[in-house]
Amino acid sequence: MKKTTQRPGKERLLDAAEQLFAQRGFHGVSLRDITEAAGVDVALVGYHFGSKRALFTSVFERRAEVLNRERLELLEEVRRTALPAPPQIEAIVNAFSYPLLERSARGGPGWKSYFALVAYVNNSPEFGPVMMTRHFDPLVDKFIAVLREALPDCPLREIYWGYQFLTGALTLTFAETGRIDKLSGGLCRSSDLDGVQQRLVPYVAAGFRELSERAKITREGGVSTASKVRGAKPRSVRTRRSSANS
Numbered sequence: 001m002k003k004t005t006q007r008p009g010k011e012r013l014l015d016a017a018e019q020l021f022a023q024r025g026f027h028g029v030s031l032r033d034i035t036e037a038a039g040v041d042v043a044l045v046g047y048h049f050g051s052k053r054a055l056f057t058s059v060f061e062r063r064a065e066v067l068n069r070e071r072l073e074l075l076e077e078v079r080r081t082a083l084p085a086p087p088q089i090e091a092i093v094n095a096f097s098y099p100l101l102e103r104s105a106r107g108g109p110g111w112k113s114y115f116a117l118v119a120y121v122n123n124s125p126e127f128g129p130v131m132m133t134r135h136f137d138p139l140v141d142k143f144i145a146v147l148r149e150a151l152p153d154c155p156l157r158e159i160y161w162g163y164q165f166l167t168g169a170l171t172l173t174f175a176e177t178g179r180i181d182k183l184s185g186g187l188c189r190s191s192d193l194d195g196v197q198q199r200l201v202p203y204v205a206a207g208f209r210e211l212s213e214r215a216k217i218t219r220e221g222g223v224s225t226a227s228k229v230r231g232a233k234p235r236s237v238r239t240r241r242s243s244a245n246s
Contacts, residue, residue: 010048012038015110018059022116026056026127057131060121063114064135070099071139075146086149089205096143097170097200104174105193115174122171147208154212162208169200 007015016037020029031052035042049055074095078087103111121127140163147159176190188195 009038009040009044012040013044013048013055014059014062017055018062018110018117019113021056021059022113022120025120025124026053031055056127059114060117060131061135063111067099067103068136068139071096072142074099075142079146079149086152087146089147089150089208090201092143092146092150093166093201093204093208094197096166097204098197100170101173101193101197101200116176119171119174122167151208151212153216154208155215158211158215159208162204162211165207166200166204169204173200 006012013034017029017034020033020037031042031045034055035045045052045055049058075092078091078095082088082091100115104115121131144156144159144163147162148154148156151159173190173193173196178190180188180190
């Protein structure tokens with residue numbers, strides 16, 4: 001009879017912690033919860049990681065390294081393929097988002113838990129600023145740099161706003177709340193990550209182009225194409241509130 005090889009205790013700890021942290025957050029999980037799920041002694045956490053917080057960090061960085069490598073390779077391929085022209089915005093956005101959505105869709109339950117954990121960390125004032133900065137900022141800096149090559153006339157501020165909207169969409173996507181399922185009456189499913197990828201790339205690329213165009217027209221004292229279609233420039237949040245209260 002063939003024996004089943006059991007994963008090392010450290011890996012089982014990482015797997016169990018990843019799943020539980022993704023489900024309950026950092027403060028909703030005890031070390032005993034993790035070690036019971038992993039089938040190991042509590043002392044093993046101290047031996048391999050030192051503390052619960054160190055274990056949390058190790059869980060987060062384990063797959064971040066894989067994702068960053070894949071996305072950097074895709075970004076470099078996008079640049080090389082486009083030479084001597086600048087890369088297409090769609091190709092840049094795809095290089096940034098495709099490895100995430102592909103891993104979440106077909107990488108197995110571990111990757112699914114990991115992306116739920118990333119969504120949790122990204123929304124956490126306690127963990128987000130430190131962990132997202134440490135593990136993902138170098139990749140984001142590269143992404144921003146390639147976007148500047150594709151949009152040389154776009155103010156850097158607008159590129160950062162576009163990035164903010166992209167990551168917000170990804171964070172909500174990975175949460176898979178089922179909200180769109182109910183809103184659409186079943187026409188859309190939050191678990192349809194292939195459908196997300198097909199729509200996210202052109203949607204975000206169009207947004208970057210519009211931000212760039214609006215900034216250019218503003219510098220020239222005109223009105224952007226999208227604003228002409230809408231019939232008016234969008235007002236500020238403060239202006240809309242004042243109108244509503246008048």
